[in-house]
Amino acid sequence: MPSIAVTPHEENGNVSDLTAQGIKHALQKTAPSQLKSASLSDSTTQVHSANHQHDAPTPLAELDASLLQTTYTTSPRPVPALGSPEMASQKVCTDHMIQARWTSSTGWDAPTLQPYGPLSLMPTASCLHYATECFEGMKLYRGYDGKLRLFRPQLNCARMLMSTSRIALPGFPPEELLKLIVRLCATDGAKWLPKDRPGSFLYIRPTMIASDPALGVQRPTEALLFVILTCFAPMDALDGGMRLLASKDDMVRAWPGGFGYAKVGANYGPSLVAQGEARALGYHQILWLFGEECFVTEAGASNFFVVWRTREGVMQIVTACLTERIVLDGVTRRSVLELARERFAIGYEGLEAVEVVERKFSMAEVVEAVEEGRLIEAFAAGTAWFVAPVGHIHFRGKDFKVPMGENGQSGRYTAVVKEWLRGIMWGTNGQESHEWGHIVDEK
């Protein structure tokens, strides 16, 4: 492993771990209520506020959903038909959006629920130059029982705070963001996810950008939080499974000491060249590898799982671990792991018991498993693609077929995991009141 961490200067503690310290300082100023609970940076970089007079918390307004000001649209738009090109275009948003402004001198303004429409930004806005932007991706589900649900939204809101902190954007209480998201979903859900479309969903995109009108390369002093709801077509039904193209040395998605663990725009823009080439060659996503050993990290913007039998004969579900912070801590990933640990520990409906493993694993191990007939299945898991079986991997000039079920259907483990999650998201299979399903009361 290349060691890129600089040895910290323990004596004064001031010039070490600048990112971790900076995150603490920013939270202290912008979301003091989060400091105690924040497990957002190393515990080794506790900030002793007494030592930082110049950083003494100023009484800035925190984000407060109870102050929401509402302006409803006077020109509501039609909802695209299921299966229409507009539905798949990812361009159509619902009638309303949430916005909240922040400045370093006053903190958070009262948030607004307002008609969906363009933002006004100066050309000097920090986000347009320095990638001071981060986002979340969630879905609002119309259940088969008629209810609207979010899936573990607290995790997205906590991750959003982690991402904003990583790029010097202001902190906020995650539960306030959740309340704003719920308000927007409650406002637009009934119309945009009608009850006669059970099984459908809207994509929720909470975003934060630095909006300071100043070109200086520095911590932003103004920011804008917004939340939009977009129409989106399902992407998990892939004929013959997802086709993955393993990344080459000329494109690394994330590296130790970087920011691959945060959902910041800077992780995505530079990957689109490779992604576009992969698409042009008939692949759905890049399988992101890391290092000379070709460690397998993620599949596009989804986490990646293999189901294999070890040489010792043990059935395992394996995904990359989070320890080096080059892999995104996906809500779907986490949920797959938790459910698999709970429900696959002993056999499940005729399926053999599975050991659930988070560890570094290399492409060489995957190739060996394929060649020795030990690879059982592989799948990608994330909010956008949901749980998508992988059917094919291209690596270093060679094509590897990943086993799937009959007639190009999902393999059994993948199908079972997907069915568990589907039950919780859409309220089926006796999962109508699972604690991960967060019911939204519609207006």
Ligand SMILES: *Cc1c(COP(=O)(O)O)cnc(C)c1O
């Ligand atoms: C968003 C994302 C995922 C999936 O995370 P979920 O919380 O499951 O949607 C995985 N990898 C990357 C790089 C992502 O951006």
